[in-house]
Amino acid sequence: MTRTVQQLFDLRGKTALVTGGSRGLGLQIAHALGEAGAKVMLTSRKAEDLEQAAAELQAAGIDARWIAADCGREEDIRRLADETLQRMGDVHILVNNAGAAWGSPAEDHPVEAWDKLMNLNVRGYFILSQHIAKKSMIPARYGRIINIASIAGLGGNPPEMQTIAYNTSKGAVVNFTRALGCEWGQYNITVNAICPGFFPSKMTRGTLERLGEDKLAAHAPLKRLGDDEDLKGTALLFASDAGKHITGQWLAVDGGVSSVTGG
Numbered sequence: 217m218t219r220t221v222q223q224l225f226d227l228r229g230k231t232a233l234v235t236g237g238s239r240g241l242g243l244q245i246a247h248a249l250g251e252a253g254a255k256v257m258l259t260s261r262k263a264e265d266l267e268q269a270a271a272e273l274q275a276a277g278i279d280a281r282w283i284a285a286d287c288g289r290e291e292d293i294r295r296l297a298d299e300t301l302q303r304m305g306d307v308h309i310l311v312n313n314a315g316a317a318w319g320s321p322a323e324d325h326p327v328e329a330w331d332k333l334m335n336l337n338v339r340g341y342f343i344l345s346q347h348i349a350k351k352s353m354i355p356a357r358y359g360r361i362i363n364i365a366s367i368a369g370l371g372g373n374p375p376e377m378q379t380i381a382y383n384t385s386k387g388a389v390v391n392f393t394r395a396l397g398c399e400w401g402q403y404n405i406t407v408n409a410i411c412p413g414f415f416p417s418k419m420t421r422g423t424l425e426r427l428g429e430d431k432l433a434a435h436a437p438l439k440r441l442g443d444d445e446d447l448k449g450t451a452l453l454f455a456s457d458a459g460k461h462i463t464g465q466w467l468a469v470d471g472g473v474s475s476v477t478g479g
Contacts, residue, residue, distance in 0.1 A: 219457070221458070223457075224456060224457045224458040225252060225452055225453075225456045225457075225458050226252060226253055226456070227249060227252040227253040227254035227309075227452075227455065227456055228252075228253030228254075229253070230249075230253070230254045230255070230308040230309055230455075231254060231255045231256075231257070231304045231305060231306065231307055231308050231309070232246070232249045232250075232254045232255070232256050232257070232307070232308065232309035232310070232311065232455065233256075233257045233259070233296075233297075233300050233307050233309070233310050233311065233348070234246045234249070234256060234257070234258055234259070234311040234313060235259050235260070235287050235311065235312055235313050235314035235340075235344065236259075236260055236287070236313040236314035236315060236364075237256075237258035237259060237260060237266075237269060237282075237311070237313065238258060238260040238262065238265035238266045238268070238269040238282075239260075239265060239269065239417070240415070240417040241313060241364060241412060241415060241417065241447055242258075242260070242311070242313040242314070242364075243258075243269050243272070243273075244444055244445075244447050244448060244451075245311055245313065245362075245447055245448070245451040246258060246269070246273060246278075246280070246311075247273065247276065247278070247448070248447070248448035248449075248451045248452050248455075249309060249311075249451065249452070249455055250273055250276065250278030250279070250280060251276070251278065251448075252452055252455075252456065254308075254309060254455070255279040255280075255281075255304060256273060256278060256279065256280045256281070257280075257281050257282065257283065257300050257303075257304055257307075258270055258273075258280060258281070258282040258283075259282065259283050259284070259285050259287070259296055259314075260284070260285075260314065261284060261285070261286050262284065263282075263284040266282035266283075266284055267282065269282070270282045281303065281304070283296055283299055283300065287314040287336060287340040287344065288314075288316075288332070288335050288336040288340055290343055293340060293343045293344050293347065294343070294347055296344070297344060297347040297348050297351065298347075298351075301348075301351055301352055306352045306353075306356050307348050307352045307353070307359075308353075308356075308358060308359065308360060309359075309360045309361075309362070309455045310344065310345060310348050310353075310359070310360070310361045310362070311362045311364070311451070311455075312340075312341040312344060312345065312361070312362070312363045312364060313364040314336060314340060315333075315336060315337045315364065315385075316332060316333055316336050316337065317333070317379060317382045318330075318332070318333055318379070318381055318382060319377070319378045319379050319382075320378055321378050322378070322380040325380055325381060329381060330381045333381040333382060333384075333385045334381070334384075334385055334388075337382075337385035337386065337388075337389065338385050338388045338389060338392065341363055341389060341392065342392065345361055345396065345407075349361075349400065349403075349405065353400075353403065353405050354400075354403045354405070357403055357404045358404050358405070359400070359403070359404070359405035359406070360405070360406050360454060360455050360456075360459075361396070361400075361405065361406070361407040361408070362408055362409070362410060362451060362454045362455060363389050363392065363393050363407070363408070363409040363410075364389075364409070364410055364412070365386045365389040365390050365393070365409040365410065365411045365466060366382070366386040366389075366411055366412060367411045367412070367413050367468050367470045367473060367474045368382055368383045368386050368387075369383060369385075369386025369387040369388070369389055369390045369411060370387070370390070370411060370466075370468070370474055371383075386411075389409060390409055390411070390466050393407050393408060393409040393464060393465075393466060394464045394465075395464075396464075397463035397464025397465070398463075398464055401463055401464075405463075406454070406459065406460065406462060406463040407463055407464060408454045408459070408462060408463060408464070408465050408466065408467070409465070409466040409467070410447060410450050410451065410454070410466070410467060410469060411466050411467065411468040411469065411470065411474070412442060412446075412447065412468075412469050412470065413436065413441070413442060413468065413469065413470025413471055413473045413474070414432050414433075414441045414442065414470075414473075415441060415442035415443075415446070415447075416429070416441060416442075429441065433471075435473055435476065436470065436471030436472055436473045436476075437471060437472030437473075437475065437476065438471035438472055439471070440471060441471070442469065442470070442471070446469055447469055450467055450469055
């Protein structure tokens with residue numbers, strides 16, 4: 217029997233692991249998945265932030281837990297995956313969101329900063345996806361992987377942005393998503409990416425202060441930046457059976473900025 221829309225978006229009985237989930241976009245996505253019925257495991261580096269985020273989710277009636285881990289360290293990633301599986305059983309939904317940014321002119325960009333971004337923003341996504349897939353999703357023949365990329369990964373930026381490493385890493389995430397979606401479709405694992413535009417956050421604070429929130433908002437056809445609700449619908453689509461025939465795709469959630477720039 218064909219399911220209703222409500223049934224397709226229902227995540228009851230599902231478990232989600234959200235990296236970088238203690239604040240910002242990761243916490244917004246955790247709310248969306250939990251509100252749809254999923255149990256949620258949060259991770260980031262700082263236990264205090266995670267404790268507060270989990271309490272916020274629990275106050276909203278969401279089954280939320282946390283594990284402190286640095287997704288730039290392979291040993292932490294593998295420990296995170298194993299402990300999550302031990303504590304919560306199969307992981308049905310993986311949200312790769314932990315990331316970093318760095319702003320400096322390309323000609324002076326520190327190599328160590330380049331390496332840090334590639335390690336966390338790309339390599340970390342691969343290692344965690346591989347580990348969760350091999351131990352849970354492939355044997356279960358079910359999985360939903362959501363990679364948080366960026367509209368910065370769809371092309372270049374104006375010279376004043378100065379985010380060469382960030383753009384490059386997020387471009388890699390977009391193509392990582394395409395390639396992994398093609399390869400793991402045979403296991404009923406979908407892999408999709410969300411490409412946010414500017415959302416006020418700790419990571420974008422420096423850029424917002426330097427360029428001005430009003431100026432950045434003016435570039436968007438909708439004339440505003442992203443808010444605390446704007447990723448929820450896309451995340452739920454990719455995480456649920458409503459999106460079961462979508463894989464290897466990216467969707468910009470940017471107020472129309474990428475349409476103007478041709479991304």
